[in-house]
Amino acid sequence: MKNADKAGLYRELAKLTGADFHLDRSLSLLLGQKKPPAVHEWLEHLRQGLAAGRGVAEAVRGFPPGLAADMEAALIEAGERSGRLAQAFTHLACYFASAAEAARKARGALVYPLVLAHVAVVLPEIPRAISDEAGAAGFAAAVLGRLGLLWGGLLALALLWRRAARAAALHAGPDLWLGRVPLLGAARRHWALARFCQVFHSGLLAALRISECCRLAGAAAQSGRLRAGAEQAARAVERGETLALALAEPGVFEPHFVNAVAAAEESGGLDEEMSRWARAEQADAEAAVDRAAAWLPKAGYALVVVYVVWRIFEMAAGYFGQIGRLLETA
Numbered sequence: 154m155k156n157a158d159k160a161g162l163y164r165e166l167a168k169l170t171g172a173d174f175h176l177d178r179s180l181s182l183l184l185g186q187k188k189p190p191a192v193h194e195w196l197e198h199l200r201q202g203l204a205a206g207r208g209v210a211e212a213v214r215g216f217p218p219g220l221a222a223d224m225e226a227a228l229i230e231a232g233e234r235s236g237r238l239a240q241a242f243t244h245l246a247c248y249f250a251s252a253a254e255a256a257r258k259a260r261g262a263l264v265y266p267l268v269l270a271h272v273a274v275v276l277p278e279i280p281r282a283i284s285d286e287a288g289a290a291g292f293a294a295a296v297l298g299r300l301g302l303l304w305g306g307l308l309a310l311a312l313l314w315r316r317a318a319r320a321a322a323l324h325a326g327p328d329l330w331l332g333r334v335p336l337l338g339a340a341r342r343h344w345a346l347a348r349f350c351q352v353f354h355s356g357l358l359a360a361l362r363i364s365e366c367c368r369l370a371g372a373a374a375q376s377g378r379l380r381a382g383a384e385q386a387a388r389a390v391e392r393g394e395t396l397a398l399a400l401a402e403p404g405v406f407e408p409h410f411v412n413a414v415a416a417a418e419e420s421g422g423l424d425e426e427m428s429r430w431a432r433a434e435q436a437d438a439e440a441a442v443d444r445a446a447a448w449l450p451k452a453g454y455a456l457v458v459v460y461v462v463w464r465i466f467e468m469a470a471g472y473f474g475q476i477g478r479l480l481e482t483a
Contacts, residue, residue, distance in 0.1 A: 154191040154220060156253035160246050162192050167242035176238075177203060195220050209233050224248075224348050224373035231355030231369065240358075244351055251435060255340070255442040262446040266453025273457045274299045277464040321377050328377035336445040343438035345376035346410070349383070350431035357424040364390045367399075378405045396423070 154162075162183075169179035180200045184193065198220065202212025210230035213221045225245060232241025278295045321328035321341075332338045352373040356366035364387040371383025382405030389399035397415035400406045410430065417426035 154189075154195060156249045156256060158189055158192050160249035160253055162195065163242045163246035163249065167239050167246055170242060171239035176209065191220070209238065222373075222375065224352065224375060227352045227369040227373035228355055231352060231359045231361065233359075234361065235355070235359030237355075237358060241355060244355070248348070248351070248435070251439060252344075255439065258442055258446040259449070262449045263453065266450050266457065269454065269457045270303060270460075271300070273461050273464070274303060277461070322375040323380065324377040325381050326377070328379075332378075336441070336448055340438050340441035340445060341376075343434045343441055345374045345379055347431050347434035347438055349374040349376075349379050350427045350434060354424055354427035354431055357427065363396055364388075367396075382406060 165183060166179060169182065170176060174182075177200070180196055180203075184196050184200070188196070195216070198216050199209070199212050202215060203209070205212075207215070208230075210226050210233050213229055214226045228241045228245055229238070232238040275296055278292055278299075317327050317331055318341075321331045332342050334341075349370045353366050353370040356369050361369070367383045367387035367390065371380040371387075374380060374383070382400070382403035385403045386396070386399035389402055390396060394402075395415070395418055397411055397418055400414060401408075401411045413426055413430065414423070417423045
């Protein structure tokens, strides 16, 4: 399901449940509307789960892969247990709306460099098509071949990133390396901590144990490092350590975040501090996406310029080489 679809789905669920509609009635109303197939499938699976006697979070966790993530189930579980299901749906709607906007900015930033890349592939082949005996057939073959390499490379990069992101959600090693990727790594780190803090805040509102909040938030962060650090912190809390000391031990959480948690623990405002950090990290993630959207086109322009210069030198070398051969035979 697309992020924009999820944002709309959770926004509607938040409105209906916030207006004291029973969830079963809300699902019936939404299923009666014309929805994208993936949204309809999500709603139908939830209705079937509720009909089987499962809770909302339990039903969501039983969805087929791709329909729901750990973060969604964790937030819904915290909202369900605290009696704040509408608030959980609102948080999810805001998160997926921000994620959809970030993806839109990233796609928009790449459009112009892609257009320039296609122009850079086509234009250098025109002189060769005019002078080459192969003519139009040779021109078409050369252009299609280079465009195939371009799109093949882009597809390979996209698949590699997706596979690495899935691995990074579970394992610390890939997560560490993706976090170091220029521009994109900062956005990933901020999104991960925003998810962690949001779910932790919801868990506190649901009066869950601190160790349970750690585990839920770690699973929802979609970060292998935060997941491992949260599990280690949960075990330390169960041994009697404070949350701040437990978060500091793995060396995963940033010191200023740990210091803020320590101060909030002392003052009794941990839930407010987690909510504040969730908002701040989401804002930082959006700012990182804006920076990436500003710099990625420039990187694309640089690559196109390098390619054009290389093609010019290649054509010049071929031209002078041809002149040299003609002079030798004269």
